[in-house]
Amino acid sequence: MLTDRQLFILQIIIDDFIRSAQPVGSNNLAKKEDVSYSPATIRNEMADLEEMGFLEKTHTSSGRIPSEKGYRYYVDHLLAPGSLARSEQTAIHSIFRDRQNGLEKAVQNVATILSELTSYTSIVLGPKFNDHKVKKLQIIPIDRETAVAIIVTDTGHVENRLFSLPERIAAADIEKMVNILNDRLAGVPLSELHGKLYKETAKLMKRHLQNYEAVLQMFAEAAVGPSTGKLFIGGKTNILNQPEFRDVEKVRLVMNMMEKESDIYELVRPTKAGIRVKIGTENAEQAMEDCSLITASYSVGDEPVGTIAILGPKRMEYSRVITLVDFLSHDMTNVLTRLYNTSS
Amino acid sequence: MLTDRQLFILQIIIDDFIRSAQPVGSNNLAKKEDVSYSPATIRNEMADLEEMGFLEKTHTSSGRIPSEKGYRYYVDHLLAPGSLARSEQTAIHSIFRDRQNGLEKAVQNVATILSELTSYTSIVLGPKFNDHKVKKLQIIPIDRETAVAIIVTDTGHVENRLFSLPERIAAADIEKMVNILNDRLAGVPLSELHGKLYKETAKLMKRHLQNYEAVLQMFAEAAVGPSTGKLFIGGKTNILNQPEFRDVEKVRLVMNMMEKESDIYELVRPTKAGIRVKIGTENAEQAMEDCSLITASYSVGDEPVGTIAILGPKRMEYSRVITLVDFLSHDMTNVLTRLYNTSS
DNA sequence: TTTAGCACTCTTTCGATACGAGTGCTAAAT
DNA sequence: ATTTAGCACTCGTATCGAAAGAGTGCTAAA
Numbered sequence: 001m002l003t004d005r006q007l008f009i010l011q012i013i014i015d016d017f018i019r020s021a022q023p024v025g026s027n028n029l030a031k032k033e034d035v036s037y038s039p040a041t042i043r044n045e046m047a048d049l050e051e052m053g054f055l056e057k058t059h060t061s062s063g064r065i066p067s068e069k070g071y072r073y074y075v076d077h078l079l080a081p082g083s084l085a086r087s088e089q090t091a092i093h094s095i096f097r098d099r100q101n102g103l104e105k106a107v108q109n110v111a112t113i114l115s116e117l118t119s120y121t122s123i124v125l126g127p128k129f130n131d132h133k134v135k136k137l138q139i140i141p142i143d144r145e146t147a148v149a150i151i152v153t154d155t156g157h158v159e160n161r162l163f164s165l166p167e168r169i170a171a172a173d174i175e176k177m178v179n180i181l182n183d184r185l186a187g188v189p190l191s192e193l194h195g196k197l198y199k200e201t202a203k204l205m206k207r208h209l210q211n212y213e214a215v216l217q218m219f220a221e222a223a224v225g226p227s228t229g230k231l232f233i234g235g236k237t238n239i240l241n242q243p244e245f246r247d248v249e250k251v252r253l254v255m256n257m258m259e260k261e262s263d264i265y266e267l268v269r270p271t272k273a274g275i276r277v278k279i280g281t282e283n284a285e286q287a288m289e290d291c292s293l294i295t296a297s298y299s300v301g302d303e304p305v306g307t308i309a310i311l312g313p314k315r316m317e318y319s320r321v322i323t324l325v326d327f328l329s330h331d332m333t334n335v336l337t338r339l340y341n342t343s344s
Numbered sequence: 345m346l347t348d349r350q351l352f353i354l355q356i357i358i359d360d361f362i363r364s365a366q367p368v369g370s371n372n373l374a375k376k377e378d379v380s381y382s383p384a385t386i387r388n389e390m391a392d393l394e395e396m397g398f399l400e401k402t403h404t405s406s407g408r409i410p411s412e413k414g415y416r417y418y419v420d421h422l423l424a425p426g427s428l429a430r431s432e433q434t435a436i437h438s439i440f441r442d443r444q445n446g447l448e449k450a451v452q453n454v455a456t457i458l459s460e461l462t463s464y465t466s467i468v469l470g471p472k473f474n475d476h477k478v479k480k481l482q483i484i485p486i487d488r489e490t491a492v493a494i495i496v497t498d499t500g501h502v503e504n505r506l507f508s509l510p511e512r513i514a515a516a517d518i519e520k521m522v523n524i525l526n527d528r529l530a531g532v533p534l535s536e537l538h539g540k541l542y543k544e545t546a547k548l549m550k551r552h553l554q555n556y557e558a559v560l561q562m563f564a565e566a567a568v569g570p571s572t573g574k575l576f577i578g579g580k581t582n583i584l585n586q587p588e589f590r591d592v593e594k595v596r597l598v599m600n601m602m603e604k605e606s607d608i609y610e611l612v613r614p615t616k617a618g619i620r621v622k623i624g625t626e627n628a629e630q631a632m633e634d635c636s637l638i639t640a641s642y643s644v645g646d647e648p649v650g651t652i653a654i655l656g657p658k659r660m661e662y663s664r665v666i667t668l669v670d671f672l673s674h675d676m677t678n679v680l681t682r683l684y685n686t687s688s
Numbered sequence: 689t690t691t692a693g694c695a696c697t698c699t700t701t702c703g704a705t706a707c708g709a710g711t712g713c714t715a716a717a718t
Numbered sequence: 719a720t721t722t723a724g725c726a727c728t729c730g731t732a733t734c735g736a737a738a739g740a741g742t743g744c745t746a747a748a
Contacts, residue, residue: 025710040722043711061711061728102506136484142500150494150502156486158494158504162446237599246592248584255581369741384691387742405697405741 002052005037009045010054011078014066018315021243023063068280068314071292075277075318082323088117092328096335103127103157108232110308110328115235118321120312121258125268126229127298127305127336129157130191137181139174139219141165147174149222153190155340161222166214173209180204181219193223229306231261231268239291242313250290257287258311270297270304275326280314292316296329300336308332346396349381353389354398355422358410362659365587367407412624412658415636419621419662426667432461436672440679446500447471452576454652454672459579462665464656465602469612470573471642471649471680473501474535481525483518483563485509491518493566497534499684505566510558517553524548525563537567573650575605575612583635586657594634601631602655614641614648619670624658636660640673644680652676 002010012035013024026039026046035042046064049055054070057063066074084092095109107126114122132153141147144165151159184200185193197220205212236258245251257263263285278293294316295309308329310321346354356379357368370383370390379386390408393399398414401407410418428436439453451470458466476497485491488509495503528544529537541564549556580602589595601607607629622637638660639653652673654665 023710027710038722039710040712040724041720044721047712057711059729061709062730063710135486138482138494140480140496142479142496142498146500148496148500148502150482150496152484152486152492152494154486156490156492156506158492158502160502160504162500237596237603240592240596240599248590248592248595251592251595252581252584255584259581367741371741382691383741384693384743385689388690391743401742403698405743406699407741 006045014074017065023058023065025063071279079319082319084327092331111232111234118310119238120310121238122234123268123309124232125307128229131189134185134188139178149219163218163222244313253287268295268307268309270307272304275322294321294325296325298329298332300340350389358418361409367402367409369407415623423663426663455576455578462654463582464654465582466578467612467653468576469651472573475533478529478532483522493563507562507566588657597631612639612651612653614651616648619666638665638669640669642673642676644684
């Protein structure tokens with residue numbers, strides 16, 4: 001178990017290192033105002049903390065830097081709960097002020113503001129539309145061969161996709177079809193749309209239309225929307241300001257990962273848990289070994305639908321970022337729940 | 345004026361430097377099989393070429409590297425016209441094979457393939473939709489206060505935007521309105537849509553509808569689509585592989601610019617000209633001083649609608665890239681003209 | 689006109705040295 | 719029993735000089 005003094009010293013060392021990015025030595029520590037121990041005492045404690053695995057040295061006679069275990073302990077037990085400046089709160093609230101731009105733009109703004117406020121890289125996974133319900137379906141013929149399928153949800157989101165028309169289908173038939181589709185499928189959640197498409201409409205179509213099957217099949221294909229939200233990344237280049245990324249090789253690792261959407265999805269899959277902090281190698285991703293990731297999912301009602309995250313160096317301002325991410329994710333949950341949770 | 349021998353030497357030096365990224369010395373040059381001059385002769389010529397401004401030294405006794413003027417001359421007069429491998433041609437043709445994914449995906453693919461084929465960064469400005477004509481307009485009410493405006497073009501492209509409904513407007517009235525809009529505006533190019541919206545429909549609406557003005561105004565606002573195409577960038581991190589970008593500061597300059605869409609738009613504004621090559625400071629953009637940009641616009645008929653570009657170090661494989669960009673831009677012009685130029 | 693030869697320049701590398709920051713340990717002080 | 723002062727030791731960094739290597743420019747010979 002750690003003594004109070006060890007906790008205190010551990011905390012100061014990590015705080016200092018987060019600010020300076022330089023290994024912390026006993027002399028400098030002792031000079032601080034709020035430290036009343038001699039360098040030698042601090043050295044002893046440091047040695048103990050190192051033996052317990054909370055600190056590391058970069059070489060035999062260097063100052064100490066936090067180990068991953070150190071950061072972990074710091075995050076779990078030593079974090080001073082921060083608070084947000086008035087201006088930051090206003091900035092966040094204003095994102096969702098006007099719905100006019102649509103959800104997509106708002107989410108985009110979240111990413112931008114997060115990265116500007118933290119000067120780290122932000123990742124925002126937009127809300128998935130599974131729960132959104134079909135408001136209106138449309139098929140607009142473009143030319144003899146192609147048509148565009150449009151799905152409007154009750155949240156005002158619009159999905160559209162081109163598909164091939166079978167030859168020789170009458171415009172009137174398409175119209176009939178659209179009517180049946182709307183009649184039967186309005187109010188169905190997007191996630192169930194594909195399944196219900198045949199079940200609900202096939203019989204009826206058969207009765208009134210020839211050649212419906214080909215169209216229905218194409219439409220069904222078009223209706224497989226993305227089951228997951230869109231990704232936005234803000235401040236991709238912020239990592240370049242971090243002194244530990246002066247080395248282009250390290251930058252490349254992280255940047256390459258940020259270009260690969262599938263990797264990012266893995267990192268920010270929405271969950272019910274609150275704030276999650278992954279430090280260095282706690283992340284599965286190899287490229288993240290020098291980074292930390294702080295994520296929080298936001299929900300509509302009880303259902304987590306998306307995630308916001310901050311990606312920065314292991315030497316991250318955990319306190320500040322956690323406060324910010326926590327506040328913002330709750331704000332988003334509130335706004336989205338109010339907007340979209342008309343069902344439950 | 346340059347002698348043949350000077351041309352020859354200039355060409356070999358630049359070719360060599362493009363491959364090796366190392367200053368080229370007279371001894372190494374003379375060792376090459378196809379060079380039959382002595383080092384001393386080469387040194388003399390080099391001195392002349394330097395005096396004329398085609399070559400530079402990094403320090404008093406270093407080998408030579410091309411100056412911007414040297415690259416310029418190389419691009420304008422010395423370039424061996426390359427040819428594309430069969431496999432590359434196939435790769436390019438296959439992008440537009442199936443229309444099913446829609447234009448957006450295809451353009452996205454162009455960016456990806458360009459960066460993979462060159463290992464530089466690719467920029468693709470998607471076609472603007474100005475000339476595309478309105479196929480269908482829709483207003484779908486979402487709830488009491490909001491509706492979504494949908495514009496489908498004759499090319500299958502779908503624009504949509506939320507807007508506020510004025511209070512107390514009847515569903516039947518909206519339907520009437522949509523009918524009038526479609527009746528009057530079908531076939532109008534997107535670029536003229538906003539202008540014609542009032543002129544064509546106001547009188548008619550006045551006769552049949554109350555309260556039309558507020559809706560029309562909101563709809564008009566929603567109808568201001570982007571007048572310019574979408575940007576896609578591929579291989580953003582490729583610049584990190586270039587030895588001259590071992591320095592994080594340089595990387596930051598370029599990366600920051602790539603994050604700023606407005607800057608990129610400036611670089612790739614579509615023009616009628618063929619291939620354009622901008623070397624180093626020939627680019628207005630400060631951040632581009634160590635980069636070269638090769639752009640080519642593609643057209644529908646005679647109207648340039650978009651641009652593809654390659655951004656790499658000044659020490660770029662000009663020959664290869666120019667061939668590739670030329671081929672691809674023509675291919676795109678062909679495909680797009682066939683698809684969309686139903687008008688002229 | 690070309691080229692061999694040579695002195696000279698500049699970068700890079702290597703070792704040696706000195707300096708500074710920091711540690712660990714021992715022994716004295718509290 | 720703690721804490722701390724003192725000191726030897728380690729290691730990284732900076733500086734210097736020397737040597738090697740690549741390359742140039744110039745002169746004079748071919």
